[in-house]
Amino acid sequence: MALGRDWAESWLRATAATVAEHRSELVRLDREIGDGDHGENLDRGFTAVIAKLDSVAADATPADLLKLAATTLISTVGGAAGPLYGTAYLRGSTAIAGESTLDGAAVVAFLTAARDGIVARGKAEPGDKTMIDAWTPAVDAAVAANGEGRSEVEILAAAADAAEAGALATEPLVAHKGRASYLGERAIGHRDPGAESSALILRAAAETAAESSSGT
């Protein structure tokens, strides 16, 4: 089954759950090379998103839900993560506007627009030790999987795998953007918290896609 409104809602709920579950881990990662508020801020933001989901119309599109997440995150997260994730969901939802279900090409369009939104807002490049280091390999993997004609569930799984590998690969890097850039070489050996939360979000997308596919 293609991914529709119900999947978008499940994804957002699963994201809130995984962010809450990994909150202290994100705080710890951010405390090491940032200011220690990433887990707290994201938890506050996705909790606010969940609170608004019940009021969404039954005939809403995935884009409607993801745009609601965007505006809520911009209004509640603060820090750098609020505008960055907010822009990601906003640009992503615009790329799939009006579609009631998402096929592989739509999933790729969403992920690509989301990544491009983060780049436009944060001006980071791959290798700068930011969330882009999770998103760029995720988009590349999604494009490749779609090119091989794989299903949307497989595309999201490939994206999540690549994002996790990308987050892990930030550990040896020196940061060139964000607060960790002030550390210079002292950032080496620490995983970027934004790349880690990006990997959590994409893993939630892949898992809920697999569940909604197998459930019908």
Next chain:
Amino acid sequence: MKKLINDPRDVVSDAVAGVALAHRDLLTVHTDPIYIVRADAPVQGQVALVSGGGSGHEPLHGGFVGYGMLSAAVPGPVFTSPTPDPIVDATKAVDGGAGVLHIVKNYTGDVLNFETAAELAAAEGIEVRAVVVDDDVAVKDSLYTAGRRGVAGTVLVEKIAGAAAQRGDSLDQVVELAERVNANVRSMGVALTAPTVPHAGEPSFDIGDDEIEIGIGIHGEPGRERIGLEPADKIVDRILGPILDDLPFVSGDKVLLFVNGMGGTPLIELYIAFRHAAESLKEKGIEVTRTLVGNYVTSLEMQGFSISVLKLDDELTELWDAPVQTAALRWGR
């Protein structure tokens, strides 16, 4: 952790409620979302100044709201930038038809949230310009960092730009003066201890009893190096040198010397630092014509201090001396 707080989640709202009660002659506090505006806002025909950022740096920024300085301050959660919504609301609340200047410290979160807010306010027909303050010489300004941080020099930008707005300057003129201050001020700080964010409950970084961090930011972000504790004069030398070399400041310059406390260092120690900094400048032929000493840009209870040096010209001096009436700076009126 020992703190004079109630519920850690209520720290900012409890504090701004206190600010509202203590300074009702100067300002008005809005809640949900939280922002602070001058009691007489909006002042028609006058450029409005809006600043903001994470809480925990008091009196920055709410303590500088009032006559001759900020029109509004937007406090975010502790050490976290405010979101765009309250920045937009504050911008609309103080717009007197002559445009609004956003004064933003160069931290990624502050810059991104103020940029988003400026776009939203512009969409509602308000002319918004932004000046990003980046006075911290501890951070290399290159393509490979987020750029220099905005630290204590922000107070000097807010005071001088605020005086320009108060005398009736246009938005272009106020922007030029704010940029001129930023271009001529250099700062650097030192931490002796770490601050503790209330909801985090533990210090923001680990530092030994006998260690200090040179080049600290105002959230306790690390600076250039970690060294053993030294006498005050030697510590002053370590940060004054990079400050003076950077602009550079040279013999014959007239400057404002600002020794800022980070919250946990007593005034008696700040004056010890001021003495050596002032004497060092005199030896180099740099004339200190204006001064400021005290806790103005803090980092919660962190022990530490920063030095800022601003090269003055006649106009900047006149605007510095102009009347100001805020909770934390008040003279001439």
